[in-house]
Amino acid sequence: MAEIAELDHMPSRLPVAVWQAFPFPYAMSIAGSMAHPAIKNLFDLWGSVDGEITRGEYVFTVDSGDLSVSTDFQNGDGDWCSLSLTGDGLVLAITNNGERLNLAVPADRLDQVELYEDWFSHIQLH
Numbered sequence: 001m002a003e004i005a006e007l008d009h010m011p012s013r014l015p016v017a018v019w020q021a022f023p024f025p026y027a028m029s030i031a032g033s034m035a036h037p038a039i040k041n042l043f044d045l046w047g048s049v050d051g052e053i054t055r056g057e058y059v060f061t062v063d064s065g066d067l068s069v070s071t072d073f074q075n076g077d078g079d080w081c082s083l084s085l086t087g088d089g090l091v092l093a094i095t096n097n098g099e100r101l102n103l104a105v106p107a108d109r110l111d112q113v114e115l116y117e118d119w120f121s122h123i124q125l126h
Helices: 004-009 024-031 037-045 117-123
Strands: 051-055 058-063 068-074 080-086 089-096 099-106
Touching (some): 024 037, 037 051, 037 080, 037 117, 080 117
Antiparallel strands (some): 068 080, 080 089
């Protein structure tokens, strides 16, 4: 059985199915990662009040009705992108010349930040 000190520092493996803030160790793991600030903002805004929130050059839509936080933007390469965190996980949809690419991390693997740290180049605005 894990020591209490170990449990205090382990990210939660709970899926994103409840509209509440992420547990502190989980949130700190994401905050301290090399993930793009837009992704970090999705996690930070999860479980907050409904509405549109501007952070930097991104406008995030927080919707407690469908348990989602999302942002739509055109990246520096001219691709149209949608970045969202839902009960199903984290999704980056990239559309370029009518072709769509979806990159996704399921909810039960969101604590594996290395799965989406390399999305940085797709999310950069400039």
